[in-house]
Amino acid sequence: MADIQIQREHTLGLAEARKIAFKWAEQVEEKFDMKCTYEEGPSSDLLSFRRSGVHGTLTVTQDSFELNAKLGFLLGVFKEKIEGEIVRNLDALIAKKAAAKNPAARTPAAKKKTADH
Numbered sequence: 001m002a003d004i005q006i007q008r009e010h011t012l013g014l015a016e017a018r019k020i021a022f023k024w025a026e027q028v029e030e031k032f033d034m035k036c037t038y039e040e041g042p043s044s045d046l047l048s049f050r051r052s053g054v055h056g057t058l059t060v061t062q063d064s065f066e067l068n069a070k071l072g073f074l075l076g077v078f079k080e081k082i083e084g085e086i087v088r089n090l091d092a093l094i095a096k097k098a099a100a101k102n103p104a105a106r107t108p109a110a111k112k113k114t115a116d117h
Helices: 013-032 079-101 108-116
Strands: 002-009 035-039 044-051 054-061 064-071
Touching (some): 013 079
Antiparallel strands (some): 002 064
């Protein structure tokens, strides 16, 4: 079995992090035919996902995401590709939410232009 471990820090708070986790779950259910379950807690949530050949969890807190997955023998051969896809999807969701939370961060050129005038 191959293991995947990914940790991402964020400054979104638990409520916004939950939204990202829900969106991520929707994506993997649709794209990879995963079965996901979500358990909310007072300070952290646990998203469990499973399908043939892979199972794991995504722990969601007010300041981080921690994904742990185990790939079966057949999918283990594709570990780097699978890990890369997970990282891209999770990072894109975090960046999108962070940009929506802080509109000025989305347009660095606009910030520079304002500072120059």
